[in-house]
Amino acid sequence: MIPSTEDIEGFPRLLHGADYNYEQWLDFPQILDDDLALMREAEINVLSVGIFSWSMIEREEGIFHFDWLDGCFEQLYKNKQKIILATPSGSKPAWLSEKYPEVSQMTVNGTRQPHGGRQNHCRTSPEYRKACTRINTALAKRYGTHPALILWHVSNEYNGMPCYCPWCLTAFRAWLEKRYVTIDALNAAWYTTFWSHRFSSWEQIYPADSSIHALMLDWQRFTSDQTIDFFLAECEPLRRITPDIPVTTNFHGPDVGLDYHKFAQYVDVISWDSYPEWHKTPDDEDAAVKAGFLYDMQRSFLGKPFLLMESSPGAVNWQGVSKKKRKGMHILSSLQAVAHGSDSVQYFQWRQSRGGTEKFHDAVVTHFNTNDTRIFHEVAKTGSILKRLASITGTNKESQAAVVYDFQSNWVLDNAQLPRNVGKNYQKECISHYSAFWKAGISCDVIGAEHSDFSKYRILVLPMLYMLREETAEKIRRFTDNGGVVVSGFLAALVNENDLCYQGGTPGGLTDVFGISVEETETIADYESLIFSMNGQKQKAFHYADHIRVLGAQVLGSFDESENGLPAVTVCKYGKGAAYYICTRTEQEFKDQFFRDLCAQYSVNPSVPWNIPKGVSVQKRNEVVFIMNFNNNEVDIPIGKNEYINLPENASVCRTITLPPYGLIIVKLAR
Numbered sequence: 001m002i003p004s005t006e007d008i009e010g011f012p013r014l015l016h017g018a019d020y021n022y023e024q025w026l027d028f029p030q031i032l033d034d035d036l037a038l039m040r041e042a043e044i045n046v047l048s049v050g051i052f053s054w055s056m057i058e059r060e061e062g063i064f065h066f067d068w069l070d071g072c073f074e075q076l077y078k079n080k081q082k083i084i085l086a087t088p089s090g091s092k093p094a095w096l097s098e099k100y101p102e103v104s105q106m107t108v109n110g111t112r113q114p115h116g117g118r119q120n121h122c123r124t125s126p127e128y129r130k131a132c133t134r135i136n137t138a139l140a141k142r143y144g145t146h147p148a149l150i151l152w153h154v155s156n157e158y159n160g161m162p163c164y165c166p167w168c169l170t171a172f173r174a175w176l177e178k179r180y181v182t183i184d185a186l187n188a189a190w191y192t193t194f195w196s197h198r199f200s201s202w203e204q205i206y207p208a209d210s211s212i213h214a215l216m217l218d219w220q221r222f223t224s225d226q227t228i229d230f231f232l233a234e235c236e237p238l239r240r241i242t243p244d245i246p247v248t249t250n251f252h253g254p255d256v257g258l259d260y261h262k263f264a265q266y267v268d269v270i271s272w273d274s275y276p277e278w279h280k281t282p283d284d285e286d287a288a289v290k291a292g293f294l295y296d297m298q299r300s301f302l303g304k305p306f307l308l309m310e311s312s313p314g315a316v317n318w319q320g321v322s323k324k325k326r327k328g329m330h331i332l333s334s335l336q337a338v339a340h341g342s343d344s345v346q347y348f349q350w351r352q353s354r355g356g357t358e359k360f361h362d363a364v365v366t367h368f369n370t371n372d373t374r375i376f377h378e379v380a381k382t383g384s385i386l387k388r389l390a391s392i393t394g395t396n397k398e399s400q401a402a403v404v405y406d407f408q409s410n411w412v413l414d415n416a417q418l419p420r421n422v423g424k425n426y427q428k429e430c431i432s433h434y435s436a437f438w439k440a441g442i443s444c445d446v447i448g449a450e451h452s453d454f455s456k457y458r459i460l461v462l463p464m465l466y467m468l469r470e471e472t473a474e475k476i477r478r479f480t481d482n483g484g485v486v487v488s489g490f491l492a493a494l495v496n497e498n499d500l501c502y503q504g505g506t507p508g509g510l511t512d513v514f515g516i517s518v519e520e521t522e523t524i525a526d527y528e529s530l531i532f533s534m535n536g537q538k539q540k541a542f543h544y545a546d547h548i549r550v551l552g553a554q555v556l557g558s559f560d561e562s563e564n565g566l567p568a569v570t571v572c573k574y575g576k577g578a579a580y581y582i583c584t585r586t587e588q589e590f591k592d593q594f595f596r597d598l599c600a601q602y603s604v605n606p607s608v609p610w611n612i613p614k615g616v617s618v619q620k621r622n623e624v625v626f627i628m629n630f631n632n633n634e635v636d637i638p639i640g641k642n643e644y645i646n647l648p649e650n651a652s653v654c655r656t657i658t659l660p661p662y663g664l665i666i667v668k669l670a671r
């Protein structure tokens with residue numbers, strides 16, 4: 001359950017907040033005092049505290065110092081702020097690494113990582129789990145009934161960095177034994193006769209042999225599962241002692257070695273750390289599309305609103321060139337998250353650190369140390385807009401289209417040695433399909449292959465779905481049979497869930513649904529492109545081109561003579577639905593047109609009936625329409641009949657809206 005604003009006495013609105021590293025300022029009481037006034041001024045109603053505070057709370061084993069954290073709770077509570085309390089496992093205290101070396105990860109060569117950094121603990125180590133349980137229990141007992149507490153923030157940005165310590169290897173072998181039961185079954189699934197890699201005992205298995213793809217896949221699966229298991233172990237005391245306080249952990253990346261679709265099943269509220277690379281190129285449309293894709297993924301994980309747990313109020317300091325946000329961009333990018341389903345706008349961080357690696361990462365209060373800064377003004381303005389958008393809290397978005405993004409398929413595709421290995425670009429390919437919907441103003445979910453229900457969609461898009469589980473193939477078959485429209489990209493379903501190639505033509509298990517069978521895949525070099533024609537227009541094909549044999553599909557587009565007129569785009573009626581196949585990487589403009597036409601044909605309508613100019617995103621959340629200009633120039637948007645009101649300003653809107661560079665307007669149907 002999201003801590004809805006109704007639950008937050010005195011705060012009937014969206015959350016607006018920041019990571020508050022209070023413990024960095026304990027020696028400066030004046031600063032802590034100033035913070036309270038500044039927070040009120042910026043309309044901050046929630047703070048995430050304690051994220052990196054282990055060494056301040058438990059200064060030696062079992063000895064807790066809660067006085068300062070008590071003070072933080074009391075101050076914020078009196079200031080009418082709510083608290084998201086973190087468990088501190090993201091970064092361990094030195095005494096713990098010193099006393100129990102096993103808590104630090106081991107590299108593939110068996111060397112122990114030195115103490116330091118963060119999120120580099122072993123997830124299997126019994127001592128680490130014991131230490132986390134001890135401190136999480138203490139936190140839950142001390143603050144579980146505090147009226148300011150609304151949510152647990154478990155750890156910070158877990159990742160899928162593997163640990164090769166004896167504990168992890170033993171757990172991996174047990175995980176394998178549970179999955180395969182016998183070593184013979186494992187040998188068969190892993191195809192270990194290849195290069196003489198048969199195993200005769202579980203103990204022989206060491207997860208560092210990239211020549212056995214299924215071994216590497218299972219190692220990645222195990223590492224992801226072990227992270228989820230570690231998270232659940234951290235949650236155990238929290239859920240037991242404070243059953244009414246929901247639990248989140250902040251996702252990031254998203255390709256950090258975790259299967260987030262699976263992970264999401266275990267959290268109460270999804271939260272996401274968003275750091276788009278604004279102004280990295282002259283045109284911000286691609287960054288905006290990618291941010292939208294990732295927000296829609298967060299919303300789709302559980303099919304409900306999420307929290308924007310972190311974002312930078314200015315520049316970050318870890319990109320090659322981290323740009324400051326241009327005028328308007330802060331409010332625009334913050335409200336973009338809300339438009340896609342976030343119930344909060346939160347920042348890393350409230351006050352800029354004076355030391356350490358993040359001292360030049362922007363924060364709401366910078367080293368300039370006043371409220372009179374550009375960043376502070378924009379944050380305060382964001383706070384006042386969020387306040388006026390209260391009614392949107394908890395509302396969802398409806399999508400009739402979905403793009404499938406499969407983390408595990410990406411892992412196997414990454415490991416695969418294909419005739420063309422450079423520029424596989426799975427994530428980019430998925431985003432470029434999604435982009436066609438974004439530009440058309442058509443709401444689109446971003447879902448998983450394994451844990452998502454396909455049946456609620458009209459159009460299902462499967463870009464480069466290289467690994468296809470047999471159950472997913474069945475789901476796609478049922479979806480199409482029942483009237484769904486499925487669109488597959490190239491390199492579809494080459495391997496099954498053990499990374500074994502399908503025999504007898506691809507897409508494996510679905511050749512009858514698509515009415516085609518792929519015989520082989522052409523490799524296209526970077527200096528060349530192939531040409532196919534569709535609807536009388538010539539189109540370019542890049543990188544990969546599947547050679548299709550038609551089994552019953554209708555050919556919609558074909559290659560020219562150099563490719564013997566082979567089919568490029570096909571459609572097959574299957575049951576009450578239709579299955580399209582696009583056998584190659586196309587230009588963006590092709591996808592934009594293809595999906596626009598497809599949506600029109602199958603009555604998947606845009607949120608609004610107006611023409612949406614380039615670089616402008618229109619997102620509808622419940623009754624509220626967000627019109628967002630990601631261009632660095634003014635745009636006019638003819639919205640036709642004047643039936644909208646401008647929500648934050650409560651004024652009516654004209655027939656044409658003029659948006660300044662990086663401007664947005666939020667409107668609602670007047671009726």
Ligand code: GLA
Pocket residue numbers: 156157252273275310316348358361
């Ligand atoms: C991540 C972390 C934060 C901080 C920011 C900086 O998202 O969770 O602690 O380091 O990056 O951008």
Ligand code: ZN
Pocket residue numbers: 105106122123124125163164165166167168169
């Ligand atoms: Zn380990």
